Amino acid sequence: MNIELLEGITLLTLGIYFVPVAWKQPFAVLLSLGIAVVTGYWAIQVLAYDQVIDQTMNMPFWFNSSVLHIDKLSAFFILVIDFGCLTSLLYSRGYLSMYAATKRPQEFALHYFFLLWLQLAMILVVTLQEGLPFLVAWEIMSISSFMLVIFEAEKKEILSTGIYYLIQMHVALFFVLAGFTLIEAKTGISGFNGLTPYFQTHDALPMFLLFFAGFGIKAGFIPLHSWLPHAHPAAPSHVSGVMSGTMIKMGIYGIMRVSLHLTDQWMEIGTIVLLVSMVSSVFGVFFAIFQHDLKKMLAFHSIENIGIIGIGIGTGLIGTAMHMPVLTVLGFSGALLHVANHSLFKSLLFYCAGSVYQQCHTRDVNELGGLIKKMPQTALLFLLASTAICGLPPLNGFISEFLIYKAFFTGLGHDIYTSVLFLAALIGLTLTGGLAVFCFTKAFGVVFLGASRTHHTEEAHEVSIGMRIPKFLIAVPIIGIGLGSYLLMPWLQPIASMYLTEPVSNPVQMAGPMLQSVSLALGAFVALVVVVWFIRRVQQSNKVITYGPTWGCGYSSLTPEHQYTSTTFADNLGRMTSVFTGVKTHYQPIDKADIFPSDKRKYETHQEDELEKMLILRPSHFFLDIMMRFTGLRSGKIQHYILYGLGFIILIALLTVTNML
């Protein structure tokens, strides 16, 4: 497979504008598959034969011949990207059919075009090593995702959310740009390859933090997360799926790429990454619990999972500092596996949420309920993904968290500093797991179980087969990785071993056999469940099975309104933790004269993101205030504008004469 094939496919993406509207999506899927085959072939070659592939891309403009450098780290991310984008495109047809009547063919073409370009740009991001080409690819990625988010641009709030997202992405870009510029200025080498000489001669920490800020905005580490909860609900569900599942991982890739070049100060950097990630994971899930918008909740869970990935990276870096190869390998393989896992279950969750939205036209979980009877397959897939995201066995999320836990237990007791650090991380990760269970039992229970709460679910039925197939495609690796993790370890360990400073004789020995036992145990557990279920079936087969109303404690007219809602479920936790979660309650207390409270009274809670207020809204309002003072200058008269220009020239001339410039 050579690069010309990829370039050809890139050119063919323009063809989407010319094919008839019904064929646009199949054509896009075909092209995406083409990209996946070419790049996936490279990736698998790199991983299977332990080599590095360099593909030279001849480009017309000022950067001649960029090199696609595919090493094991890039290869891993390529596979994640390809799978994520392909399933997103497959799902998009069914989801976008909602808009068939209101959207023009060109708009669909534009959408599919940018979906493909997002895939291409992400592949370039993980393969380009030089500074400028990397930044161009990074920019294409941000712009194409921006175009995807604003699919419903006719809605004002979606457009403004899109612009909010675009601005934040450019703030991220400036951090990365500043990093690359500084490196090139100091070492004369452009891009990531300049990092090693830079780190050898300079203090690594400030430079790492610069990149961490840039890539961290993309990844969504707290407190840089504020774009995520806005952009994901605004975007169409398949876009949210690919953005949350795959695109934010580009931030993780950047952090992993930069840490690969570290030559010193692993301990300080590892500690910082670990602490930021702990905060992200715990607070991400905390905030998620108080969301009533299904997709906003999932967006906050992305922050949580980015945190878990970061915990793995931090642990791995600390392991390198402590000269404990086991820790490095466990931490980084846990982080990498969680990258793949999160891309699977998070996109599945977003697709299920999209299916629910398509059928019920609302994302407010408090208005749903009982959907498992109307959409049984979607419900079970959502349950599968929820179980996986909570890190529960026997699914894939458990395996990556297991590796990270294992790293903590191995690292405990080495010295006082790391022991306390790992204990804190252990508590953080356990708390995250518990909170995730709290959140997803709530979400699944309120949306799919019980009785329907409002009229929204009346006309819901199972979504089309085209929308279910990609979900089942994702479900297969979720179960597969969960039960067959030991088969995966020989592939992950070489990637994680790149972070080792000293060679280790046989790194596969470190976690392989252990995961084999885990797989065996989980397999046995599944078998046990099947056996008990079978016994139950046999026992029940000759018994009288009766149906009746739900127990009402003597009260015979239960209504769906008596059920617990998302708000009530989160209430006790919210009151306990209101200090740092910022949950605000709005309701009118009942007046003394108000004998029969009217229906108009509402009780609402919502969570306010104090960090966003502090870091984004307040500074931007401050600048806006200053800028508003100058609006008087904008008179609209051409002679005034010429005067401003003249004044400026005179000012420059004066400054030059007085030697102040």
Place this chain on the structure above:
Amino acid sequence: MISALLILLTSLLFPGIVVKTKALMSGRKGPGLWQPMYDIIRLLRKGNVYSSTTSVIFQIAPVIYFCTVLFGVCFIPFGNAEGLISFQGDLIVFIYLMGLGKFFLILNGLDAGSGFEGMGSNREALYSLLAEPAFVVLFGTFALMAGYDSFWAIYAHWHLTTGSTLVLSALATYILLQVAMIENSRLPVDDPKTHLELTMVHEVILLDNSGFDLGLTQLANAFKFGIFGALMANFILPEHQSLAVRAGIFVLVILIFAVVVGLMESFRARFKMEKNPQFILTLSSVATIAFLVALIITNKLL
């Protein structure tokens, strides 16, 4: 193998002993020791009654809950002899399996569409998320002491010789005892004998379960007590005794644990619902103290 058998058999007596102790303490004669088991057997032979609101989740949840607990029993070692399932890191698998059981139990409560059951689910989710760190930190402490993270290795490296390990054992037993009470929704967090749905935690989740499913969950609760009893028993199991003596001690400790549960329930009042989180979080801080003690013992601190 031995431990799994002993735990399963002893657990069958556990609820009976608790009930009997409570009866005797309140001056009643009480039912026979096997009465709770007779009840469970009776339930296991019945057909189910479902609420028409429920779905397939309601049917599969008790099965999964039961299986997680039954499978969890296999992880518990017998002194320095391995459990039925034992490998590096089995501790993590055990904790997360229990989490899976909880997950489905909570969903079970939400499936019937009743306000009471939702309330129970909510409380169960909250309490278990608060209690989990205590358990994990406790076993993190043991992993720190032993240098291994499988149940078997932890207990095999546990020697009650020095004063400091005695302190640690006392702390550990206290935490395990309290965590066991919370995990099984007993006093002081929840009163299983309460008659008011509004004040229940665990019982209210199962309000609509009946017949075989209810029997499974009750059996699972008994096994769960057995697991915690065994975790405590392993601390004091002597190494150089004959199998019969050790098995005797093992069973005896679990049975004493049952009596202690009965006594605690007889003389303790239930907390106000909103005081519970505070109480549960205290356990995590006690576990952190245990961790610091372990750091001192292993000469990392001071």
